Amino acid sequence: MYWTLFLIFVRIGTFTIGGGYAMLPLIEREVVNRGLITKEDFIDLFAVAQSLPGIFAVNISIFLGYKLKGIKGSTVCALGAILPSFVIILAIALFFSQIQNNVWVEKIFKGLRPAVVALIVVPCMTAARSAGLTWKTAGVAITAALLIWLVRISPVYIIVTAAMGGLLCKLNIKKW
Amino acid sequence: MIFLQLFWVYIKIGLFSFGGGYAMLSLIQNEVVDKYKWISLQEFTDVVAISQMTPGPIGINSATYIGYTAIHNAGYSTGLAIGGSCIATFAVCLPSFILVLIISYYFSRFKQNRYVESAFTGLRPASVGLIAAAALLLMNHENFIDYKSFLIFGAAFILTWKFKLHPVLMIFLAGIAGLVLYW
Structure with a gap:
């Protein structure tokens, strides 16, 4: 059982390029279609994993592992999800420092860097759309971006302030 | 000392990142590039590019890569540098572990908790701002060296936004564009 769980998450970790949400259909296929948990449970897990800080795929693997096999299960699942990227990136890090100053590699990266900015x-814009920004919440987003960009405020403070602001706002409105 | 700092920084990153990998970038950049200067902004951009091309979450990829590079650049041996990447990767997952175990305990109550929900009315727009900040921070002279950079940026943006080109394919095309344009 542990071995199966481990392998499921190794597969999930290996075949998802481009991060968190790209993993979702794959995770669903692996765990729901195998009957490990029900579709409803999966949607609940998804909602909670999303509202926790940290890496989404890791959160969901820990949740699932815990639900199925307790703490041991969550360790196994998380290790499976982390291992493929860890190994691949470590290999690249070992190798990249040697080719970094190669003329051709430099040319390739000159092309990559502006594209990376576009990819962020x-x-x-997608997040802005799905967050359903109004004028007021867009103000929050813009202020946050400017404070981090120009004033170099740590995003930690932004996160804490935003969460407290949301709490105060909502709870006050409810009182009226 | 640097090992402890690395551990602490990645605990913070794991604990305070809401809104996915891209929102995490400005936090990583703030700690790793601005505060501790373990890697340059250009190197950071390269890490993001590499993360886009390789499987796995950006949070893990960057922890592994930066953990290795920070220790390596500080003049330690390769073995210790590998240790650094283990520490950073472990640290970035640790808060998730603890939180999930606590929450699994109160699972059904957390799900419809109105405090959590209220906090998210503030967190959601803020994480949009965090992603925007990551993009703005990377729009500098190191990454945009001449008009060709702006050409690549424009093309990459239109292809991904309008034509929904897959990010991995985009990265490959941009690499080829770099080879051709800077021949």
Whole structure:
């Protein structure tokens, strides 16, 4: 059983390129279609894993492992999810420092860097859309971005303030 | 000392990142590039590029890579540098572990908790801001060296936004564009 869980998450960790949410259909296929948990439970897990800090895929693997086999299960699942990227990136890190200054590699990375920025702008716009920004919440987003960018405030403070602001706002409105 | 710092920084990153991998970037950048100067902004951009091309979550990829590079750049041996990547990767997952175990205990109550829900009305727009900050921080002279950079940026943006080109394919195309344009 532990071995099966481990292998499931190794597969999930290996075949998802491009991060968290790209993993979702694969996770669902592996765990729901195998009958490990029900579809409803999976949706609940998803909602909670999403509202926790940290890495989404790791959160979901720990949750699932815990639900199925307790603490041991969650360790096994998390290790499975982490291991493939850990091994691949470590191999690249060992190797990259040697080729970093190669002329050709430099040319390739000159092309990659602006594209990376574009690849961050796009999910920013998607997130803005799915968060359903109004004028007021857009103000929050813009203020947060400017404070981090220009004032170099640590995002930790932004996160804490935003969470407290949300709490105060909502609870006050309910009182009226 | 640097090992302890690395551990602490990645605990913080694991604990305070809401809204997925991209929202995490400005936090990582703030700690790793601005505060501790373990890697340069350019190197950081390269890490993001590599993360896009390789499997797995960006949070794990960056922890493993930066853990290794920070120790390596500080002049330690390869073995210790591998230790650094283990420490960072372990640390970034540790808060999740503890939180999940606590919450599994109160699972059904957490799900519809109105405090959690209220906090998220503030966290959601803020995480949009965090992603925007990550993009703005990377728009600098190190990454945009000439007009060709802006060409690549524009093309990459339109292809991913309008034509929904897969990010991995985009990265490959941008690499080829770099080879051709800077021949």
